[in-house]
Amino acid sequence: MSEIAVSMRNITKAFGKKVIANKNVDLDVYHGEILSLLGENGSGKTTLMNMLSGVYYPDEGEILIDGKPVTIASPKDAYDYGIGMIHQHFKLIDIFSALENILIGLPEKITDKMCRKEVEEICNKYGFELDLDKKVYEMTVSEKETLEIVKTIYRGADILILDEPTAVLTPQEIKKLFAVLRNMKADGKSIVIITHKLNEVMEISDRITVLRKGENVGTVNKSETNEQQLTEMMVGEKITLDIARDFVEEKHKRLEVKHLTVKNIDDKKVVDDVSFDLYSGEILGIAGISGSGQKEMLEAIMGLQKCEEGSSVIYYSTAHGVHELIGLSTKEIIQHGLHLAFVPEDRLGMGLVGNMGMTDNVMLKRYRKGSGPFLHRKKPEETAQKIKDELEVKTPDLEYPVRKLSGGNVQKILVGREINNKPTVLMTAYAVRGLDINTSYAIYNLLNEQKKKGVAVIYVGEDLDVLLALSDRIMVLCSGKENGILDGRTATKEEIGYRMTHLQEAQ
Amino acid sequence: MENNNIKEPLIRIKKNDDVTPVQKAIVIALAIIASLIVSALFIYFVTKLDPISVYISMFKGAFGTARRTWITIRDSALLLLISVSLAPAFRMRFWNCGAEGQILIGGLSTAAIMIYFGDKVPTFLLIAIMFVVSAICGALWSFLPAVFKAKYNTNETLFTLMMNYVAIQIVEFFVDFWDKKQSHSVGIINMNTEGGWFPKIFNQQYTLNVLIVLAITVFVYIYMRYTKHGYEAAVVGESVATAKYAGINVPRVIRNNVLISGAIAGIAGFVEVSGISHTISKVTAGGRGFTGIIVCWLAKFNPIAMVFISSFIVFLSKGASQIASDFGLNEYASNIITGIILFFILSSEFFNNYSISFRKKNKGGNR
Numbered sequence: 001m002s003e004i005a006v007s008m009r010n011i012t013k014a015f016g017k018k019v020i021a022n023k024n025v026d027l028d029v030y031h032g033e034i035l036s037l038l039g040e041n042g043s044g045k046t047t048l049m050n051m052l053s054g055v056y057y058p059d060e061g062e063i064l065i066d067g068k069p070v071t072i073a074s075p076k077d078a079y080d081y082g083i084g085m086i087h088q089h090f091k092l093i094d095i096f097s098a099l100e101n102i103l104i105g106l107p108e109k110i111t112d113k114m115c116r117k118e119v120e121e122i123c124n125k126y127g128f129e130l131d132l133d134k135k136v137y138e139m140t141v142s143e144k145e146t147l148e149i150v151k152t153i154y155r156g157a158d159i160l161i162l163d164e165p166t167a168v169l170t171p172q173e174i175k176k177l178f179a180v181l182r183n184m185k186a187d188g189k190s191i192v193i194i195t196h197k198l199n200e201v202m203e204i205s206d207r208i209t210v211l212r213k214g215e216n217v218g219t220v221n222k223s224e225t226n227e228q229q230l231t232e233m234m235v236g237e238k239i240t241l242d243i244a245r246d247f248v249e250e251k252h253k254r255l256e257v258k259h260l261t262v263k264n265i266d267d268k269k270v271v272d273d274v275s276f277d278l279y280s281g282e283i284l285g286i287a288g289i290s291g292s293g294q295k296e297m298l299e300a301i302m303g304l305q306k307c308e309e310g311s312s313v314i315y316y317s318t319a320h321g322v323h324e325l326i327g328l329s330t331k332e333i334i335q336h337g338l339h340l341a342f343v344p345e346d347r348l349g350m351g352l353v354g355n356m357g358m359t360d361n362v363m364l365k366r367y368r369k370g371s372g373p374f375l376h377r378k379k380p381e382e383t384a385q386k387i388k389d390e391l392e393v394k395t396p397d398l399e400y401p402v403r404k405l406s407g408g409n410v411q412k413i414l415v416g417r418e419i420n421n422k423p424t425v426l427m428t429a430y431a432v433r434g435l436d437i438n439t440s441y442a443i444y445n446l447l448n449e450q451k452k453k454g455v456a457v458i459y460v461g462e463d464l465d466v467l468l469a470l471s472d473r474i475m476v477l478c479s480g481k482e483n484g485i486l487d488g489r490t491a492t493k494e495e496i497g498y499r500m501t502h503l504q505e506a507q
Numbered sequence: 508m509e510n511n512n513i514k515e516p517l518i519r520i521k522k523n524d525d526v527t528p529v530q531k532a533i534v535i536a537l538a539i540i541a542s543l544i545v546s547a548l549f550i551y552f553v554t555k556l557d558p559i560s561v562y563i564s565m566f567k568g569a570f571g572t573a574r575r576t577w578i579t580i581r582d583s584a585l586l587l588l589i590s591v592s593l594a595p596a597f598r599m600r601f602w603n604c605g606a607e608g609q610i611l612i613g614g615l616s617t618a619a620i621m622i623y624f625g626d627k628v629p630t631f632l633l634i635a636i637m638f639v640v641s642a643i644c645g646a647l648w649s650f651l652p653a654v655f656k657a658k659y660n661t662n663e664t665l666f667t668l669m670m671n672y673v674a675i676q677i678v679e680f681f682v683d684f685w686d687k688k689q690s691h692s693v694g695i696i697n698m699n700t701e702g703g704w705f706p707k708i709f710n711q712q713y714t715l716n717v718l719i720v721l722a723i724t725v726f727v728y729i730y731m732r733y734t735k736h737g738y739e740a741a742v743v744g745e746s747v748a749t750a751k752y753a754g755i756n757v758p759r760v761i762r763n764n765v766l767i768s769g770a771i772a773g774i775a776g777f778v779e780v781s782g783i784s785h786t787i788s789k790v791t792a793g794g795r796g797f798t799g800i801i802v803c804w805l806a807k808f809n810p811i812a813m814v815f816i817s818s819f820i821v822f823l824s825k826g827a828s829q830i831a832s833d834f835g836l837n838e839y840a841s842n843i844i845t846g847i848i849l850f851f852i853l854s855s856e857f858f859n860n861y862s863i864s865f866r867k868k869n870k871g872g873n874r
Contacts, residue, residue, distance in 0.1 A: 014521075302752075304752065331754030342752070348746075349746050349748055350748040353745045356741070356745070367735055367739075375734060
């Protein structure tokens, strides 16, 4: 193997007294290799790389570039050493064109023309497809990512760090990205990919370094490992990676959505004439690139979005009869006792109150219960205790602000509250986003249990493998339109990926 | 040679979120001690006075005699009431900068009742009427910004601020309207009959002030912590999206809580006019509507904490004016001293949230 490009030695970084993000981590990156940095959320992958790219400064340890110790105290230092990082949240200016974004912050003597020529050379060399005059706000996520990578290379980075580059890409886009990365590797560049997706790790990397709870638990060559071993390294214990999918015989229609249309403030249709039925005892998966109307669709059903004329959502329940939901406010839905549960995407910004404890969060939808002007905290407190015990929520006490808890515990509280009300319909948006493997599987199990109890479940997801393993049916959304409802047992990833980006004409 | 490359940043700031209450108390105590030392240096080198005697005079200014103590209590109570009035609005992140105007309007309505009915209605009935009317008037003064915020999401900071100037002009108008001697002042209202003045209770002039303020403080505390409406306000303040998700009628919650806020500020005007100054002028509020904002923030909207903070601020200002008169200093010098003390206490908050580490000297080269 070739020379070492970067070494991190004995790196430690703590935030406050409790959170030790990295502890005595050693890491080597060689020239001309793709290294995957694998680990669960919160295992310290991004923090470690942020120290390499000058965002953070390590508490202890040292960094060597080509064998020489260096100090990286700012992103500028990092660039001087040829290190560039593409963050998960892109750092681009929306109203500027691709070329303008590349030029920002560079010396004035570099003209548009010079820059354009060099950037085009880079694109040709590695096989990037990039329209330099396109404004960023008109770009797809994949184009933005390409721009970020090109920008980083143009600025002279030989060591590229990509933080979860595939998180929001379709299977087709991921293939393209990987092809480009391989070209760069062949050119001698070093690439570090931060990820937690095992199949991608196995596809692209040469070596894999696994972090767990801030520590390096080992580096393995791809050729000598498999997904099962990597999972065990990540989690620290043996776990099975199968998602159960039982078939529930008895099905009743629970929701009948017809011509649902929602416009945003710019009068653009974000949900466009969507119709589907939802049955008890099934999980309906919703696939689509993010921002295809998933959020607005669920919110519209909950009475949180204004719907256009002609929209209709009919709710059928054995206990409460038939209701038209469009036109009802959220308060009316709650007060009529319609058992719609909703786990929104933005957990702390919409589903929970971050500064309140479990008890106060559990009563969020039920605080009106009981007579008089005063709150009745006793019942919610019992419920909170029950959720804490059953879902193993780790919190010092029921009054501890939930925003200080880990993402997994926050989601357990939210899901726990929603299923505690014995829902007829349970809608979840990105229910496992940012959660560790164990918690993710705990959530899948909860959803499956609900399904078996006869609940009609909607699961909006981004990981197609999970969607295919969990859902009975999968509805694909594309630009706010329903683009096919497929059988979860027979559909393929490629087909879904294609439908996510290509609207079917004949419907 | 390589060592020259190693340039660790000199100071690094780290978030520190696990500070125990005891540590917090120690930090504040250290801040007060440090502020006294720095002020002492200022006193010694700039004003050439003995710092110890200046501090003693400061203490005497606030608590030197029974009368001074009562005045300190009276002013603390009023500032507390104003701070408490802001809490329901601030809790919702409605930045009510209009307490000043709401106090003036509450005070103006009180003065009007004293002038027209002061000698015709029994004292306790009169006080009850003034209490209710001042609350209504203060609430009305906050009504417009509240409705605009709730309906059109206008900027409440500017809106409430502008309402203050309208209130000042209205008060000016009535001062001239009631002023018979062309002295541009209404003078002490009902000087001889004391009609509409707070009566002495337990032979103390300001007992009623304290009772009203404490009752309202406890009320607001309970309202915010234990009632459904208080809970709604807290949810709205945290996240409007969460509030909508929970089916809370956000505009209604904003409107109601701002009305409560205005009503209490109006009552503060009533306490000031009927219980303290017995007159009305454009300086009746005297900037306390803004000082109240500081108190409310420092107390993190907790009415109980406001009791201590408002007392401390009043103590400082009483002390400052005492120093000024005792030592013939100008007011500015004593204001600098209180400024130093406040600065230290405010900035001590930083050390409760962050810790600082310095570059380690000479790490012994590279391993």
